[in-house]
Amino acid sequence: MRTIFHLDLDAFFVSVERILDPKLNGKPVIVGGDPKYGRGVVAACSYEARAFGLHSAMPIRTAYKLCPQGIYLHGHGDEYSRFSKTVKNILEQYAPQIEQASIDEFYIDMTGTQKMYGSMFEFATRLQKEIWDKIGLPISIGIGSNKTIAKIGSDCMKPQGITYIIPGMEKDFLALMPVETIPGVGKVMKQNLNSRGIYRISDITNLPSDYFGTAFGKYGIDLWRKAHGEGPEYLTTQRIRKSISRENTFDNDVTSDEEIKRTLFYLTGKVCQSLRKRGWEASTIDIKLRYTDFQTLTRAKTIKPTDDDKIIFETAWELMKKARTRRVGVRLIGIGLTNFSPLNEQEFLFEDYEVKRKKMLRAVTKVRDKFGYESLMFGRTEEDKKLKGMENYFQV
C-alpha cells in the first residue's frame, strides 16, 4: 500500500500577487490580462472572485461582465516560478520522491515514512503550516493510496484543506461526488455521461467496466477504474522533456502578416533560447494557429536537427503561411519544438559562415542567460538592416 500526497497551491498566482502587494488581500483578484485592452483567459482568480462565478480558463471578457469591480492583473511569470521552486525546496527536505505535476501542483511519495514523521495527517498539517509560515502560500493537501485519489482529495477541501482518504475507503469516499470530480472529465465528457443518466461517481461503479469500454474505449476503462478509487501508485520523477513551446494570444485579433511574423519571430527566439540552454537540437517544428472563431490548426515539419533561430523561424514561417488560408482575424499563434537530440559538438576545419554563426549563437545564449532574453535581440526587418554597423550582422 502506497502513501501518496497531492499538494495543490490554492489560487497560486493570486496568492503570489498578494505576497507582492498585500493590498490585494480580501479583494477579488484576477490574473490573466486587462479586460479593457486585452483578452485571453483567466489564469487564476481569488476565492473572492470565484464568488461572482468566475473560474480559471474563462475568457477575460466574460469575467469582466460578471465582476467589473475585480482587480485584473497581467501576472509575474518569473515570480511564480521562483515561489514554486521555494515550495519544492521545502518538500525536498521531507519527501523521498517528488513529482512536480505543474507550476502549482506536486505529488510526493511518503510510503514508509510513518516511523519518521508519525501520523500522516499530522505531518500534512505541519507541512502546510511550514509553507504558510515560511512563504505565506496557502496549500491544500490530499493523501491517498494513489495519485488520482490524492488529487481528488486535495481538491475537495480548498483552500488550505487536508483530506486523508483512508485506504480501502476510496470507493465510498467518491460515491456521492459528481462525475466531473474525476480528473480528466471535462465539459464534453460530463455532458456525455449525464446524457446516459450518469451523474454521480457511484453511477459509474454500479455499471460493469465493459459498458465504458464499449462507449469510450481505453479511456472508458480508465474512467471506470478511477471511479473505483484506483490510479497510478508510483510517481514519474524523471519526466523527459518532450517539447518546448510558446504561444501568444493577441490583444486584438490580427490580420496583418507583419504582426504575425513579428510575433512568431519573438516566440521562435524564446523557444530557441530555451533549446540551446539545454544543449539540445530539435528536428520537428510545429506551429499553431487559432482564428477568431476558435478554429485551431496545427502544422509540423521535420528537418535536419538544428538549434538555429534562423532555420527554425524560416521553417515555422513557411508552415504558418501555408496554414493561414482564411481571410479572418487570428487570435493566437504558437510554435513548438520536439524530437530532441543532444547538440552535435563536431568541430570545423574552416571558419566559414556556418561556423561563425554557431559560435555566435553559443555566445548569444550565454549573454541572454546572464542578462535576460531581451538583452540581445536579432534584427529582422529591412529597418533593422539599415541600423548603423549592422549590415554584416543581419542574420535572420
Place this chain on the structure above:
Amino acid sequence: MEFEINSKILEKLLSKIIPAIPLRTPMPILENFLFDIKDGLLTVSATDLEIALRTSINIAANHNIKLVIPARLLYDIVKSLEDTQINFSTDGNGKLNITTDKGFYNLSYLSAGDFPEIPVVSKEKEIVIGGNEIRKAFDKTAFAMSKEDMRPAMTGTLMEFDDDGLKFVATDGHRLVKYVNKSFKSELHEQYILPERAIAVLMKLIGESDVKIYLSKIYASFIINDIEFITRLISEKYPSYNSVIPLENENILIVNRTELLSAIKRMMLFSTSNSKQVKFSIAENSLEVSAEDIDHGSNAKENVQCEYKGDPMDIGFNTAYVNDILSHMDDDKLIFKLHSPTKASIIEPTKNEENEDIMMLLMPVRINN
C-alpha cells in the same frame, strides 16, 4: 540506312556509355543514345549535361546518319540477346528496325537536332597517368567529400598540380584527406575540382591501362582506352586547405591500425547519438577508447595498445569518421599527431610508399562533461 553489328560487341560498347544516362531528368532527350554514323564509323554518346561518355567502333554502313535512340530500351534488348548478328535499318518513318535471326524489333527514334552538343576539350595539354595510380588516388580521398550542397566546392575532389606533385584533396569541413602523387611534378600551379558523380563513373571505367587527361577551365576529358569521358568541373574556389593543416601537433600517438579499427567498430555500436562520439583517453603508452549510448543507458570501453609520449588528454571524435580514415589507410602502423581536444589531429602512416604521401586530418567532437 542499314548496318550490322554483333550483339555482344554492341552490348559491351553500350554498357560503357550507359552510366551517363540520367535516372531521372526533366529533359527526356537525355534518356537516349546518340548514334552518329559517319564514313563507316559508329560513335555512340550519352550525356546528362554534367558528364558525357563517347566511344566509337568501325562498322560497315552505307550512309551517314545521326539517330537518337531510347537508351535503356535498346540496351535491355541487346543485353538479353544471345551471341548473334543484329541488323539495324531505318525506313524513313522515324522507326528503327532491329532484326536478328530470331526476331524483329521496332522502335521509334528521334532526330539528332535536339540532342545537346557534347563539349570538346582542347587536346593541347596532355597528362598521362597510370590507371592504377589515378584509381588509388581517388580511392584514398573521395570518401571525405562533402555530401551537403551548402559548400559546392567541397562536394568534389580537388586535383592540384604543383612542384610537390599531383595532389588530390577532399574534405567535408570535419575531416580532410591529402594524397600526393610525387611522380607528377609540374611547374604549373593549377586547381581543378572534379564532382562526386564524375569520380564515381571514372572509378567504374578505369582499368590498368594509362589514362589521358585533358583539362580546360570548365571541363575535363579523360581518355580510357577507346572511351572518352567528359565532365563539367566545379567552378568554385576550393577552400585554402593548407592554412588549416596544423604545424604544432607535438603529441605523438602510434597505434596498430587493424587493432584500433576493430575496437572502433565495436564502439560504433554504442555511439548512436547525433554526434556519434567516441572518446580517446590518452596517457603515457595507454589508450582507452570509450563510447556511451545515453538513450539506452549502455556504454563500452576498450584498451588499445599504443606508444604515446606527450600530455595526457581526453579527445572526442565521430566514430564514423575514425572508421572511414582507418579503413582508407594501408600501413598497419599509424601516427596520430595531436595538439589538444579542440584542435585538428593529423593521421599519417608511419611509412609512405615510394613516390606518394598521404595525410588525413580530423576535427574532434567537443566532449561534454
